[in-house]
Structure formats: structure tokens, C-alpha cells
Amino acid sequence: MFEPVSPVRAYERVVEQIEEAVFAGRLRPGARLPSERDLMTQFGVSRSTVREALRVLQSNGMIQSRAGDPRGPEVLPASPKTLRKSMSRLVRAESMSLAELLQFRMLMEGSAYQLAARLRTETQLGEMETALRDMADAKGHAAFSDADVAFHDAVARATQNTLIVVCSNVVRGVVLDSIADSLANAADQQALMSAYLEHHSDVLQAIRDRDGALAARLARQALYDYYGTFLPQTDRNLLATLVTS
């Protein structure tokens, strides 16, 4: 019949007020908050309380403070970093398998590529081509990976859906988080990379042809071939059925 109530701590109200100001646009990214000592008089609380509030905001990625900077804490632009952090955390806590992550990514990226094939503009096609060329020219693993990210981002942007862009990015990051070391030690990196590259040029062609179904299938195939090598056989079989569907 009634809802349980919990006491509202002082620092929570400080957080709320600052959050509200950010969301309402009164505090834009790049703006500076008053110093802790100013905030403490403005809110009428002690510095410890202000500091705990700022700590929360900082851990949420909303502000950043540097010791000594007379300009005060900086309001940061929204970033998917915290999203990625909390997803990574959950993946670890629930001990999700790489197979699950990969399956999810295949599903999501498949849908995204299908949509992208339909909506892509010539400009975006150009971005994808550039990224692909960068991948081919890449010397080290880092450069290759950067170009890869650029390619996927270009495709995601072609969907004209910000949430798809963000989530693709985040999920890719989470997959990489949980595989980074295996990837670095992979025996036949070179072969893997060139196969991956070839797949992507096929994907690009499908997107150019506005063949969404094909683009989706090829994207799933590329993921399967690239990351599947790190999976145990049983998981690999499970994902194989996803490639063609």
C-alpha cells in the first residue's frame, strides 16, 4: 500500500541540483563549476558534502576536476564511456561468455548493416572506402584496429540512428575488453587480418549495391571468422547457425 522511503542525504541533493543544471542546458560541456569552497557556501553545506557530490558526478563522467586549476571543475560532454564501463562490469559480474557477446554483436551489427545498406549516402560510402584503404595500408595492429573502428563507425552513422552508433561502439569495446590479450597473442594475426579485410570490402560492395540482406550476412560472417577462432568448438557451432540466418 505504501512505498518505503529512504532518507535523502545532503550530497544527493547537491548531485541532483547540478545534474539538473546540466540536463537543462544551464551548464554546457566545457563550462566550469564554482570551486568547492564556493559551492559549499552556495549550497549551504560543508566541503566534505560538496566533495562527495562532485565525486559521484565525476564517476558518472559528468565532470572532471584537476587540482590547482583556478577555473574550477569542468563540465564534460556526454560520452558513452560510462555506458561501456557499466556494461563491461555487468559482463564480468554475470561471467558472460565470449560466445554470448559475439552472438549479441552479430545480431546487432547485422541489423545495423542491413539498415545502413538502405540509407547510406554517397558521402558515407566515401568514408567507408577511406577507412577500408587505411586498413589495407595499416602497418601495425593499432593502426589496423583504428581504421577498423572508423569503418564500423561510418556504417553505424549511415543508419542515421545515434543510439545504434553508440551501442555498436560500446559493444565492440566490451568484446575487445574481454579478448584483448588473446588477440595480441594470436598466432596467425597476419592471415586473420587479411581475411578480415577481404570480408569488409565485400560488405562495402553489398552496402554500395543497397543489398541489406547480403551486407548483414557478410558482416556476421566477418565477425564469425575473425573472433570465432578464439571460441571453443561447441560455441563456434552455435554461432555458425547465426551466420546464414
Add this chain to the structure above:
Amino acid sequence: MFEPVSPVRAYERVVEQIEEAVFAGRLRPGARLPSERDLMTQFGVSRSTVREALRVLQSNGMIQSRAGDPRGPEVLPASPKTLRKSMSRLVRAESMSLAELLQFRMLMEGSAYQLAARLRTETQLGEMETALRDMADAKGHAAFSDADVAFHDAVARATQNTLIVVCSNVVRGVVLDSIADSLANAADQQALMSAYLEHHSDVLQAIRDRDGALAARLARQALYDYYGTFLPQTDRNLLATLVTS
């Protein structure tokens, strides 16, 4: 050539150590941390530092503390709550439209339903039927919504992919966050609900028949019909093309 370094604050190391203990399983959900005064001697820092560390952990949803409880701060089980919070935050900050959210949900849920149709067991089919019956029997909006959640969860679980379960849940939550008020004031709630219900029983039949493509299409259709009424016409047209693809 070199990476920029930032000074590591004391409270960050405290956070790291406690996080590490949680991830390594040395601190399981339900366990209690030492009191702040104990932690301060164990870490060799002041109470303010300990408190700022605990504040960060609390805002990440890893612990919870109650004033006066002699058992100390409680380690919480991992929960998608923070994931939802950070996604909601991002949606607001990037001012994503409802159309984008819905499009994303249609894509993701479509894929999930397709997979669920293939993998569902008889038990899960039973869970879906129960949820559907609860929806039909539901008196108020709250009960209806609860049963709806149960249905979607049952389908998500049928995919046997934890990440799909979590993300479906989160995205549904985010959509509801950004529409809750419109939904409550909807003129023809009753008609909307009964149409929604009918769609779901069709979806269930498709899942029962293991017809993934149909299940996906019907799921997208249901979302479109239900939430589409809250969209401006142009956005609605955009999503309409998604339903049949």
C-alpha cells in the same frame, strides 16, 4: 610516443582494491565491508578518502550503506540498473528522439524474437503463455505492464543469451522513461492495450511454430502499433518501412 599520465588519487586506489576484491569473488553479494573507520586504518588513509571511495562504489551500484547499521556497507549483486541509468543519461544528453529509441528496440527485439523462436523450450513457452494470460486478466495499467515485462523477459530468456536479456530490459526501460507521461495520458488506452495483447498472442503462436521470421515481424509490428501512436507522422513513416523488412 608517450602517453599522458595523471596523478592517481588515494581514493582511486581504495576503489580499485575493493572493486578487485568484488570481481575476484573475494567479496560476494550480500557480504559486508568493514566499517569506514576500520577501512581507514586498513588502507592507511583518512576517513574522507575512504568515504569518497565508498561514494564512487555506491554510485556504481556495487555497494550500499545505511547509517547506523553495525554490519557495515553491503556488497550488492550486479544489476543492470546503472546500465540503464547511463543509457538514459546519454539519450537525454544527445537528445535522441523517441523514433530512434523505437527503431533500435525494433531491431534488437526483432533479432531476439527470431532467435527465441528457434531455441525456445516447452517450459519457456509455458512461461510466455502464463504472462500472456496475466496480461489479459490485468485490471490496471500497472498489472498489464508487469505482465508485459514478464512476457518479453520470457522471450529474451529463450535466446539463452544473458546479454540479450539484460539489454532488452534496459532498452525497454529507457523507452518507457522517455514516454511514461504520454503513455499515462493516452486517450484510448484500452483499445491500445487490447490490440497490443492480440499482437502478442500472434507472436507467441509464431514462436510456438518456430517461425522466427514471422515472430520478428510481428514483434516489430506490435511495437510500431503500440508506441508509434506517440510519434510525429514523419517518424512514423520512417519506422513503417522497418516493420516489414
Add this chain to the structure above:
DNA sequence: CCTAGTACGCTGGTCTGACCAGTAGACTTG
């Protein structure tokens, strides 16, 4: 003997006041 009620010892939440290293910008110096 058991139960109801109370008192205690601790908890977290908040405040005060202090010190330090670090930074930006004004200020001085060549």
C-alpha cells in the same frame, strides 16, 4: 523460564578547520 522493553556501542552522515602540492594568470625582470 520466556518475552518485552530499554540502553549501549557502534554505524554512517555531516561539519569544522587545517595543511600541502599543483596550476593559471598576473607580475616582474631582462
Add this chain to the structure above:
DNA sequence: CAAGTCTACTGGTCAGACCAGCGTACTAGG
């Protein structure tokens, strides 16, 4: 006018204090 120095303030940390709130152990009453 450019180089370097100085200073006033910043955030990070510490110490010590007080309060309300919670469990528990103890006590008084049945």
C-alpha cells in the same frame, strides 16, 4: 616585448568532532 618568477587560489588529504540511526545484548517484568 618575451622570458621567467610569484602569488592567490585550486583540489586532495588529513584530523577530530558531533549527531541520529540501527542491531544487539542486556535487563526488567510476566
